[in-house]
Amino acid sequence: MRAIYKTFFTLLGIAAVLSILAPIFVSAQTSKPSLCSKLTDFVSKFEQKVIEHESKLEAKRTEILNKITTKRDERDAKLAGNRTKWDDNRNEHYAKLEERAQTDAQKQAVDTFKTAIEAAVAKRRAAVDAAIQSSRKQTDELIASRKSSVDGIVDAFKAAVDAAIGEAKLDCAGSTDSKTVRQTLISSLKAAREKFKTDRQTIDKLGSIISQMVTTRNQAIQKAFDDFKAEVETAKTALKAVFPEE
């Protein structure tokens, strides 16, 4: 009878200990599926965010291109209008010079002056237009190159995140404990984010390229101006030779 009591209380003790330890075992068993289910949700949110960011980036790109096109059209229209205004003004100056010309030599000199100046103006305008068009072409190429580079680093970032998640899923399904899976995943995601930041900083280093572009454009325009001034000076000297009283 005593032995029965002893066995009964021993079993009771074991049952009590098991009832205390059971939740701990259960918890350990369920923590991994919990992380895996979080992963599915995490992937879904990540993909959704990427789609949103891609959509916003595309909208911004369109906005930038539209802005550039509009501004170029405005500047072209303004320049054309201004040139017409100055053409009219030059014609008024020529008319006044023709009024002053009394002798055949003076009339001929005014005519020569006018031809020389019109040729110089046309040449200068062509050079300025070419410099502006070249600059615009370079800008368009920079935009296209930037787009391609940005798409590349975004794809690389997405691939790195996908790879990290894929590895976590494998670990999750295997024997790796959930804490290690989580730490590895967070570490891989951090590395992907850091690489993305570094890559985009490289893309943003456009300062020197833009600066060079502006310098080249300004030098071309300055040369066109200098050539024009020299041609005007030559034409003026020839004209003054027959209008000595000035």
Place this chain on the structure above:
Amino acid sequence: MALDKKTMSIVGLAAVLLVSGIAYALIKKETLIPSIQQFIQLGGRREASPPRATGKIDDVENALKLELSIEESAAAGEKVDSDAIIGDSQEISNFGQSYNESDL
């Protein structure tokens, strides 16, 4: 009473001066503001207006040189394009915020 008249005269004169000053400032402002705005729009470059034709050769030369300002201004305007290239920086940065570690 005499003192009151003197005081009133001074106050009246001050009022007239004040009104004249305000009117002058307003007129000045109206003529100044458009040119300042234009100056800013041109990136600090001014576009010259065509000068009146006189028949003098030096005036023709000056007019030809002034004409360059319209092309200087047009070239300066191209800077807008260069600045716009990096206008998508924020949208690119946003990709780095595509996930939240606290969701894990």
